[in-house]
Amino acid sequence: MGDILAGLIDIERGSASGETLTRQLYDRLRTAILSGALPPGHRLPSSRECAQQLGLARNTVSTVIDQLAMEGYLDVxxxxxxxxxAAERKALLTGRNxxxxxxxxxxxxxxxxxxxxSDWPFVHKGPPQPLATVLADSRLFPHDIWARCLRRAARRAPTGDPAINRASLRTALLRHLAEHRGVRAEARQIIIMPSAQAALELIARVLLDAGDLAWVESPGYGGARAALDAAGASVRGIALDRGGLAFKGRRDHPRLIFVTPSHQHPTGRLMPVSRRQQLLGFANDIGAAIVEDDYDSEFHYDGRPVAALQGLDDNGRVFYVGTFSKSMFSDVRSGYAIVPPDLADLFEKAQRHGSHIVPAPVQDALAEFIDDGHFAAHIRKMTRVYRGRRDHLLQALRAHAGDHLTIEPPAGGMQLLAYLDPERDDRAISARLAEFGVTARALSIHFIPPASAPGLFLGFAAWNEQEIDKAAAIIGQVLRDTATPRGRSSKVSKRPKS
Incomplete structure (x- = not known):
């Protein structure tokens, strides 16, 4: 019996892995039992005999036997x-069949x-590739300044402070949004969240019951549909016209309406003030909430930016959602929601229920970054950079793929939409481009229900001119290789009139 055990247990003294003798004996004996090399009912040598045969201390053997007995592998x-x-007892205790x-x-x-x-989220394995959308260029971010803000905030981090939404960040953020986005609110209405997506999900959970009707733009943002679907809502896609959500004349009455009025996702269109007023009036008449996702409206290039829809709301209908990950860089995992004043306390309580809490040092660092002017300065700088990159991408696409694309130059934002001929398969083209290291989302997957309008959703913010040129050349080559004999002439349109 001892010879069998000695043949199964191979102890390495001075193991290169640094494993102790106790750990080695435990692992090898347990493996022998689980593999069936030591079958149920097999009697082991006594601890004294085992120690002698394996050249181990008796205390080491006794410790391992006691541990295996406690875990149910041995009966002592x-x-x-x-x-x-026995096999049945061992199976129950170890979770094996x-x-x-x-x-x-x-x-x-x-x-x-x-x-x-689901087609959302759009996950790419490995580092982002040109022309991935909704990405800021982290290479141009003032990381040293941000690091100093984080270090100072960490050193003065409060202990035992029950506040989960830091007053310093609420105040600084409200001042910025009131000046640059026309937001009207009190600081207590701001709920700081780990991301804009988390804010959307919290709003959906608070406002909707399973089966409630919710409207989203079609084509639109997949994350909104995901958040509403998670709340059990019945999600309905509403078509767009040149002014945005085309809701006039509809007889279905939703409890929640999701819109991206400043830069519609993905078309980039701007909802004019007249349509915004109509939407607010419609929501008031039917008792619906409006969720305004202002995801990248910090960056506006042509004409004067239109203030947020939230600033026009006099009846507490609009829930405003924003994020720092677009205006700063993607690893700043913080977003926020501005909720109506009579719901502020409820939302903070619901926030605690879901544990959607951003660490206090991160909030304080963001507050300092805003208060000291670094946030506004970075946005001004990147607005100039991104405008140049938008224009460069338009020129590069015209040069390399103009015969195959129709483009609506966006007035702002971080990406643009290039339409394909109706007979083209944008999903197949997107997959083909990915093989050559270019990320181009297919427009068709943004529709609810699925639609056949093909196009490519292309980001320009995170990519320099060399990266844009290379990607545009690949797009042109792939489109030529997959084109039908019938081509059509280039068409780069002016921004659509609202």
């Missing part, structure tokens, strides 16, 4: 040698099954 009785536990029984699979929720089949 006073005055008897340790015995390998009893012979002949098939484990029942875990069940998933209907929501999880929908997530499995």
């Amino acid at each position: 009785a006073q005055g008897r040698r340790p015995t390998v536990a 009893i012979a002949g029984k098939t484990p029942k699979p875990l069940g998933l929720s209907r929501w999880a099954e929908r997530v499995r089949k």
Whole structure:
């Protein structure tokens, strides 16, 4: 019996891995039991015999036997040698299958099954590639200044402060949004969240019950649909016209309407003030909430920027959502929501329920970054940079792929939309471009329900001129290689009139 055990247990003294003798004996003995090399009912040598045969201290062997007995691998009785536990008992204690029984699979929720089949989020393995959208250029961010803000905030971090929404950040952010986006609110209405997506999900959970109707733009932002779907809403896509959401004459009455009025995602269109007033009036008449996602409106290039929809709201209908990850860089995982004043306390309580909490030092660092003028200075700088990159991408696409694309130059934002001929398969083209290291989202997947309008959603903010030129050349080559014999002439349109 001892010879069998000695043949199974190979102890390395001075192991290169640094494993202790106790750990080695435990691992090897447990493996022998689980593999069946030591079958159920097999009696081991006594701890004294085992120690002698393996050249180990008796205390080491006793410790391992006691541990395996406690975990259910061995049966130990006073005055008897340790015995390998019966298969059924061992299976129950270790989570392994009893012979002949098939484990029942875990069940998933209907929501999880929908997530499995969803096209959102758009995940690319590895580093981002040109021309990925909604990405800021982190290479031009003042990381040294931001690091100093973080260090100072960490040193003075409060202890025992129950506030989860720091007054310093609320005050600084409100001052910035009131000046640059025309937001009207009190600081207490600002809820600081780990991301804009988290803010959307919190709003949906607070406002909607399962089965409630929610409108989203079509084409539109996939994250909004995901957040509403997670809340159990019945999500309906509403078509767009030149002024944005085309809701006039509709008879269905939603409880929530999601819009991106400053730079519609993905078309880049601007919702004019007249349409905004109509939307507010419609929401008031039917008792609906409006969620305004102002995701990248810090960057505006042509004409005067239009103030946020929230600033026109006199009846507490608009929930304003924003993020720092677009205006700063993607690793600043912080967003926010501005909620109506009578719901501020409820939202903070709901925020605690979901533990959607941004660490206090990060909030204080953001407050300092804003108060000291670094935030506004960075936005001014990047607005100039991104305007140049937008124009450069337009020129590069005209040069390399103008016969195959129709482009609406956006007045602002971080990406543009290039339309393809109706017969083109934008998903196949997107997949082909990915093979050559170019990220170009297919427009068709942004529609609810799925639509056949093909196009490519292209980001310019995160990419310099050399990267843009290379990507545009690849786009042109792929479009030529996959084109039908019938071509058509280049068309780069002016920004659509609102």
